[in-house]
Amino acid sequence: MSDTVLSIRDLSVEIPTRTGIVKPVDGVSYDIQAGEILGVVGESGAGKSMAGNAVIGLLNPPAHIAAGEILLNGNRIDGLRGEAMRRLRGKDIGMVFQDPLTSLNPLLSIGDQLTETMLTHLPLSRSDAEKRAVAALEEVGIPGAAERIDSYPHEFSGGMRQRVVIALALCAEPSLVIADEPTTALDVSVQAQIIALLKRLCRERGTAVMLITHDMGVIAEAADRVAVMYAGRLAELGAVRDVLTQPLHPYTAGLMASTPLASAGKARLHQIEGAMPRLDKVPEGCAFHPRCTYAQAKCRAVPAPHISDAHAACWFPLVAEKVS
Amino acid sequence: MSLISVKNLSRVFDVSKPWLNRMIERREKAFLTAVSDVDFDVAERTTYGLVGESGSGKSTIGRMLVGLLTPSNGTVEIEGVNLATETDAAKVDAVRSDIQMIFQDPYASLNPRWRVRDIIVEPVVARGGDATGLAEKLLEQVGLSPLDAGKFPHEFSGGQRQRICIARALSSEPKLIVCDEPTSALDVSVQAQVLNLMSDLKDNFGLTYVLISHDLTVVRHMSDQIGVLYLGRLVEEAAPDALFTDAKHPYTQMLLEAAPQMDGFGREAALPEGEIPDPINPPPGCAFHPRCPIATDRCKKERPEMRQLGETRVACHLAQV
Numbered sequence: 001m002s003d004t005v006l007s008i009r010d011l012s013v014e015i016p017t018r019t020g021i022v023k024p025v026d027g028v029s030y031d032i033q034a035g036e037i038l039g040v041v042g043e044s045g046a047g048k049s050m051a052g053n054a055v056i057g058l059l060n061p062p063a064h065i066a067a068g069e070i071l072l073n074g075n076r077i078d079g080l081r082g083e084a085m086r087r088l089r090g091k092d093i094g095m096v097f098q099d100p101l102t103s104l105n106p107l108l109s110i111g112d113q114l115t116e117t118m119l120t121h122l123p124l125s126r127s128d129a130e131k132r133a134v135a136a137l138e139e140v141g142i143p144g145a146a147e148r149i150d151s152y153p154h155e156f157s158g159g160m161r162q163r164v165v166i167a168l169a170l171c172a173e174p175s176l177v178i179a180d181e182p183t184t185a186l187d188v189s190v191q192a193q194i195i196a197l198l199k200r201l202c203r204e205r206g207t208a209v210m211l212i213t214h215d216m217g218v219i220a221e222a223a224d225r226v227a228v229m230y231a232g233r234l235a236e237l238g239a240v241r242d243v244l245t246q247p248l249h250p251y252t253a254g255l256m257a258s259t260p261l262a263s264a265g266k267a268r269l270h271q272i273e274g275a276m277p278r279l280d281k282v283p284e285g286c287a288f289h290p291r292c293t294y295a296q297a298k299c300r301a302v303p304a305p306h307i308s309d310a311h312a313a314c315w316f317p318l319v320a321e322k323v324s
Numbered sequence: 325m326s327l328i329s330v331k332n333l334s335r336v337f338d339v340s341k342p343w344l345n346r347m348i349e350r351r352e353k354a355f356l357t358a359v360s361d362v363d364f365d366v367a368e369r370t371t372y373g374l375v376g377e378s379g380s381g382k383s384t385i386g387r388m389l390v391g392l393l394t395p396s397n398g399t400v401e402i403e404g405v406n407l408a409t410e411t412d413a414a415k416v417d418a419v420r421s422d423i424q425m426i427f428q429d430p431y432a433s434l435n436p437r438w439r440v441r442d443i444i445v446e447p448v449v450a451r452g453g454d455a456t457g458l459a460e461k462l463l464e465q466v467g468l469s470p471l472d473a474g475k476f477p478h479e480f481s482g483g484q485r486q487r488i489c490i491a492r493a494l495s496s497e498p499k500l501i502v503c504d505e506p507t508s509a510l511d512v513s514v515q516a517q518v519l520n521l522m523s524d525l526k527d528n529f530g531l532t533y534v535l536i537s538h539d540l541t542v543v544r545h546m547s548d549q550i551g552v553l554y555l556g557r558l559v560e561e562a563a564p565d566a567l568f569t570d571a572k573h574p575y576t577q578m579l580l581e582a583a584p585q586m587d588g589f590g591r592e593a594a595l596p597e598g599e600i601p602d603p604i605n606p607p608p609g610c611a612f613h614p615r616c617p618i619a620t621d622r623c624k625k626e627r628p629e630m631r632q633l634g635e636t637r638v639a640c641h642l643a644q645v
Contacts, residue, residue: 042572043511044482159599187377188538192582196595214511217584221591228631241589258516260585268523269516269545275481276511 003034004074005208006055010306011068011078013047013054019108022279024050024063026232032176035206037199039223039240042063043255045276047232048212052104052178053209054078057085071291073175087131091121094169094207098181100161104153110137111149112130114171121172124142138235140197159190168304170201177202180212195222216259220244228252231277231287233304236312248312248319250292294318325533325534326365327500328372332398335384335556339604347515354558356604358384360556361398363630366549368499371526371533373547373564377579379411379600381556382536386502389534390425402500421451424493428505430485434477441473441489447496462491465528466521483514492522494529502534519546540583544568552576555603555611562636572636572643577614602640610641618642 013025025047032038040048053059055070057080070078072092080088085099089095097103105113114133118124122131130149137145140163153161162182169177179198183191199222202209211223219226225245228236228251236249236287247253257270277283286304289295294316304313311317339352340346357382366372374382386391388400391407399406405419424447427433434443444462445455461468466487477485486506493501506522507515519542525531537543543550544564552560552573560573571577578596585591598615601607610628613619620642628639 043513138602157599188540188579189377189582190599190632191584193595195584196592214513215584217586217588220586221584221588244586244589253513256586258513259586260516260519260539268520269521271516272513275483275514 004031004166005072006032006175007032007069007071008051008055009069009071011051011054012066013050013063014060014066015063019215019280022277023066023282024232025054026282027068028229028232028234029068029307030227030234032208032210034175034208035203036225037202037209037211037223039211039213039219039226040229041216041219041226042229043214043276043278045231046229048229049180049231049274050232052180052210052212055176056089056095056178057081062259087121090117090174091172092174092176094174096162096165096169096179096182098184100158100165100185101153103165104161106153109150109152110156111166114149114168117168118171132171136171137164139201140164141193142166142167158186159193162190166194166197166201170205170207171206172177174207176208176210177226178210178212181214182211183218184213184215191218199220208221215272216244216256218263228255228316231282232279233287234307234313235288236314238311240267248317249314250286250294250318251288252312254291263300286313327368327403328364328366328534329401330362330364330385330389330398331360331401331405333362333385333388333395333400334397335381335388335393336396352492354604357606358556358603359388360434362553362556362558364551364558364561366532367534369526369530370548371535371546373616374534374536374551375538375554376553377416377538377600377625379555380553380605382538382553383504384556385553386425386504386534386536389500390423390502422499424477424496424498424501426475426486426489426493426501426503426506428508430482430489430509433440433489434485436477438476439473440475440477440480443477443488444473444492444495451496453496456515458495459491462494463488465494465525467493467517477584481514482510483517486510486514486518487521490518490525494525497529498531500532500534502536504536505538506535508537508539515542540568542580551580555600555606557611557639558630558641560636560638561630562638566634568638570636572633572638573612573640574616574618574642578615593640610639 011025013027014023028051030071042048047150056067065078069076111133115129118129123322134145134149142163183194190216223240226240227234230251236243247256254272283290285301286299289299298315307313335358337356337358339356376382388395394408402419405415410416441459444459449454459473463470463472507518534544546578547564550564550567551558554575560576571580575622581594582596607614609625613623622641628641629641630637633645
């Protein structure tokens with residue numbers, strides 16, 4: 001497959017602590033094709049953001065990549081340091097974070113921030129860059145872009161700020177955008193606008209997107225494929241429709257059933273007992289077995305199988321049966 | 325009989341700059357109307373859901389219900405007593421002990437230096453009550469171990485902390501609990517546990533909830549009656565099924581359309597126009613008219629009254645059965 005933009009192979013991130021090594025990401029593999037949106041979903045502590053940060057080299061020491069490969073357009077990027085990594089960020093990988101106010105520089109006008117990014121990464125003159133900055137703002141739907149180019153981040157509302165961040169992420173025409181909870185801080189109506197914008201721009205440009213979120217509804221509407229993470233491991237990977245309507249992994253099934261949306265009309269929500277294990281106390285065998293209603297002796301002893309595409313990391317995947 | 329009766333409730337905040345800045349910059353005082361003319365009743369042993377986007381005034385209403393803020397205008401009556409004006413201290417005291425609140429952030433609402441036992445029994449101890457063994461009993465009722473009473477809040481996860489907050493709210497045996505975004509800080513599977521616990525406790529203790537949330541699905545699941553707020557105004561009030569299948573107000577319709585859907589694979593939602601306007605200078609007439617697809621000239625001038633439309637109450641000139 002020649003249009004695989006990002007390929008992660010058996011990626012593990014380790015953090016050495018006084019009491020031992022914890023693995024917030026443990027043997028995760030997935031690919032993202034050009035023009036595809038891969039949703040990465042999981043609860044807090046599942047390692048979904050940590051995997052994204054590993055790709056762009058933003059792991060805070062002592063966290064580090066312990067094993068595995070990250071390939072961007074066929075080139076290994078997991079070993080890049082310093083200047084080489086800096087050139088990659090913004091140029092080949094764009095980033096959209098949860099809080100638009102903290103990802104913009106409050107002391108620079110948004111026009112300066114856009115032109116700075118473009119001048120750093122693209123062979124443009126300053127006046128060309130300024131023209132493209134206005135065009136970029138128009139493209140993300142900011143009304144009166146030419147007048148607002150000299151405004152500062154605090155003069156925009158939350159939704160407009162997130163549009164600026166998206167313009168900033170896309171202005172150097174990266175092949176991959178990592179969007180880490182891009183709509184979590186926004187209201188429902190603004191969230192719908194931002195998701196639609198992200199979908200449209202990436203489809204038009206053929207940009208691959210890693211959409212990290214905890215919101216199953218957002219995944220259902222935006223993603224093409226979805227990767228479900230649990231305790232640092234991949235639980236399930238597949239086309240969004242298959243995973244959401246016919247989950248193979250008991251965790252995915254439980255997660256789906258516990259959303260109020262899926263239990264419409266029922267008196268009680270489906271409950272997964274217990275909580276995600278702490279990373280220094282991930283159980284033996286399959287990490288989910290203490291909470292799993294289908295767990296058997298094998299699950300307690302042997303770690304769940306690794307995922308080969310469109311399968312679940314489970315010894316006894318659900319077939320047609322549904323969680324009541 | 326209704327437990328809570330809210331009439332013409334308004335709350336205005338003074339958000340002016342300091343006097344000196346106003347003099348130098350020649351600015352007028354600025355007022356933010358967070359809640360404007362809201363009416364609703366909550367029957368005993370029911371759950372009333374308040375839903376709206378940020379800045380719609382839902383938390384301000386919650387704070388006025390429990391008496392943390394005084395209304396600028398209008399009244400809140402709980403069991404027939406208006407806490408803001410009642411002069412009989414005994415009456416006020418009796419009603420106050422019937423009200424408790426659960427907050428959004430279980431990390432910020434528990435004192436980190438207190439043991440769980442002290443946190444839970446405080447509402448009782450503060451009134452001079454006897455709290456022997458109470459914390460242990462309540463911890464069991466909210467699904468924690470009685471042995472947890474001697475621990476500190478940092479030893480618990482977010483969901484467990486929210487259970488502690490619920491135990492604290494229950495300790496004074498209240499009738500009404502105002503829940504301000506009780507599960508917004510929690511993960512989906514933990515949210516399900518907490519919501520189920522809240523439903524069970526409601527049945528066991530005969531509680532009344534006012535549930536404030538921005539999450540339509542949570543409000544739908546929990547509520548018997550839902551009020552939709554927009555820019556401090558109540559725009560629609562209906563039972564959950566009526567609201568979700570047959571919304572009357574264009575804002576409610578827009579909100580439902582924009583909300584992500586579980587089966588919305590590749591759905592292209594009809595996108596809402598614009599954003600919530602500045603509450604300091606709200607639009608004249610109907611506050612929603614600049615974003616409304618069906619607005620007429622009348623909507624720009626005249627603020628719609630709340631009117632009854634079948635079982636639904638709606639504040640829109642154009643809404644029809």
